[in-house]
Amino acid sequence: MRNSEPIEKLIASFRALPGVGYKTAERYAYYVVDADMNEVKELAENILTAKTETKFCKICGSYTNKDICSICQNRNAQTICVVAYPKDVAVMEKVKNYDGVYHILGGTLSPLENRGPDDLRIKELLARIQTEKTKEVIVATNPDVEGDATAMYIAKLLSPLGVKVTRIAQGVSMGTDLEYADEITLSKALEGRIVIS
């Protein structure tokens, strides 16, 4: 063991963060040890507060610290953008000209991982479209097999309701993750969306 036990334990904790290896975790740990006590306390508190105060919006399912998120509170549901995970909302919000709401599925259809329609928030989407008189549903799942299958499933499901279902298209290159797309790519993808039902 190169470091004292408390430092090695902290390194192990930091390694759980996405994309963090031993060396990076060690740098973070040394930073913590060297930092002001107040700053360290704030970091620890902010971690706990973010975890305990973050809930899922009762309408769309995205992260919020209230019952209903600020987007659902302030925008109408004429257009609903359907995404797989709460984190995708912040990604899509980079597109400044989108003023609709979101609906978080909680994942994508995956036969391999045994995830069917009942495991996603699809019933909630259906109910929402009917009560809100939604005109368009934009499916913004990742451009991969699961994301495409999910989009097709939603399109089929919603076609009897007379709601337009579109899929973000041009600009998002196949196989990449939505999270890494830049604003321009996302903006183009929104503009070039194609009707799938």
Add this chain to the structure above:
Amino acid sequence: MRNSEPIEKLIASFRALPGVGYKTAERYAYYVVDADMNEVKELAENILTAKTETKFCKICGSYTNKDICSICQNRNAQTICVVAYPKDVAVMEKVKNYDGVYHILGGTLSPLENRGPDDLRIKELLARIQTEKTKEVIVATNPDVEGDATAMYIAKLLSPLGVKVTRIAQGVSMGTDLEYADEITLSKALEGRIVIS
């Protein structure tokens, strides 16, 4: 603000970590929000524990959670490797064939930053060499202007004591930071050390 206040606050805290920008901090924050409550608590606790339990070894000045670090406790001080910062100890310890102890200066001489010999743990080094009958002092400061100046200063200071002063040399390329050197480079640098006093 793209995220709720608790999440934005956590992102701001994570951004203080070395090399972490907004996007990376946001990924870490989402990880925290998605993680198990127990894991999150452990992360927060490990941060606080590492900070509160880490002290400086009374002999060498490196990080430890005891009064005297395990290296000072278990090895003799015939050879002392002098480094600028506590984090450099873990870096040098990657060289498996080094079995001496360390001495942390707490920085390097820097006229620009107004840091002179009295601001470094040089008196402690001198006292230690005399009581421990040290045979060799290896100066392993960064290969830059300040690191070199510090090495020369120590060499001059120790020359009347008859102790051999060496400087790690071959392999550490000019201008890089010690922290990023690989094991082989460090091992070569140790082997090829040259007498400077």
